[in-house]
Amino acid sequence: MAFKGKVVIALIPARAGSKGVKQKNLRMLLGKPLLAHTIQAAHDAARIDRVYVSSDDADALRLAREMGADVVQRAASAATDSATASEVVWDFVRQIPEELTAENPYLVFLQPTSPLRTGNHIDAAFTVMTSTDSNICLSVTELKKTPFKSFTLTADGRLQSLFDEHLTNANRQTLPVAFHPNGAIYIFPLAEFLARTSIPSNGGAPYIMSEQESIDIDTEEDFAMVEKLCRAN
Template structure:
């Protein structure tokens, strides 16, 4: 089975400038994802999809492949990661390289470990899955969440039967953490929705699941890296 890891890293992040190559604990953010993919030992190709020559050089310094740059049309805010992945697979096919699975690894998940990737592929084999997507337990139950009216009244904000329920008795909820998506390539190229038949979850630890989007996330990630939690 031939596997490719695709790490999408376009330039021009609106939230944090050059977020994907910003130094985190002394190394470019993207390097942690490249190294996790390398350490897993699962990939025939580790490809960084970027529209930036600067990003490409940094990715190559850490051992990733960048045989072509992403088209500018695919480097805008309204393009999904799956559009980028499908385009990359088609470009690799033109180069004579085809793959059985693709792992989408977001560079904004630097605390994802190599064993998380290995566990994802193990889950795919166990379940004979078309797709495996990483999730983690949510910090706060959505049962304690609601919208607010214009007058900000909390009347009926929480269902009456939940008011006296101990937190420990509430059902566990999970969220997609963005750290890992593994999909069979034939399935991916034939669907617009991977969350259907034979798509399964990989439950990851919360401390491995941080998704860096703003300055506070950077601070938390650095703190976790320096602690015994990660």
Template sequence: MLYVLHVDESRKMNIALITARGGSKGLPRKNILSLGGKPLIAWTIQAALKSNEVDRVYVSTEDLEIANISRDWGAEVIPRPASLAEDTTSSEAVVEHAIAYFSEKNLAFETIVLLQPTSPLRTCQHIDNAFELYRAKKANLVLGVFEPAHTPLKAYIELDDGSITGLFTPSAPYTRRQDLPRAFQPNGSLYIFGIDCFLKDKQIPRDKVVPFVMSEQESADIDTLDDLLAVERTLRELTHD
């Protein structure tokens, strides 16, 4: 489907898209649980609103309470059908639905920064720096990552016969870390990509992917109560520093 936008082409927007469905098995209602005195999703909304690169901030949700809280904190809301809020719904299906919504509203936009509400330590400065990297590298995708303490390149995979071999190469598990390429773990905090790249294959770009490296602490992803409590402790420590 071709999305035709009918606004002045001289100024295309960067849009922040925050995906926040109501269902969550690991930590029920996690997107609106209190963290540091405000709903979890508010941290991401505020980071996007304070970004110098983001023109408008949208939350895609099927949940009325999340929608109301998101509006209270300054975001616009994309009403998402329940069929796109299942456990098996992909982020890409939600992005495609959002693009269709923007097209219906005649919004001209060039780039999306996809933000998950469970990454509260990702700041407006991270978003701005990631956009700078996106332009400097002429990337198709800038992806938030961290470098884990233990490289995954030394891991093994199981073969059909039950034996194991090195995930990267057969010799990688026996190779010094410093002699292996750097490896990164995606942290889910941000994905920056052009709309044209997305629409070409209806997916987040897989080539010309550039890492935006964050610390492991900044990469905190809240999925359990322990995660929430750990970030609460981190926020207290940062406040007292």
């Protein structure tokens, strides 16, 4: 189903390498590969028209095809440990059919490390965009500790308040509520990405998710936590 008259494309990045967990995207979780959870979520989302998986891993691409997704063979330069999400999007845009890019589609960037994000979450994020008349949305979770009391270090090792120094001594209740992206959902028009040369966020609508829904799998402990949560429910 299109959004604001534009095609909606899900992009799922699934590179082969992983430092924390070997072959993480193909690691079995609750009876199926981690990557499969996100492909299924994209298929379940009513708003998404097409699902693409970008990977340099032949097994991940094979799984994607078996699950009815389109695939993009990711360039080596966009599959390194240091490659950013924006570089993955650039690589994808260079490879998809020109007629798709000409339509200025909406891209929904869905990282497979967020297996508790479902199709319902994705559709709900689009509902937030509609209610706020926004073209950009990202999923966030509320920070437990305020960043306004944070410090960094100067070149000579001295403390320097990250924000205004007076805020470091303010009552927590008087400080603004702060959020951070949980990595589960990023929605934006292709034209906005091209204009900013990176995945846009400022001015976007927040789709707020709970701490449990926001688990981002990076370690063996994360896998165990997700399995425990799902079995408890």
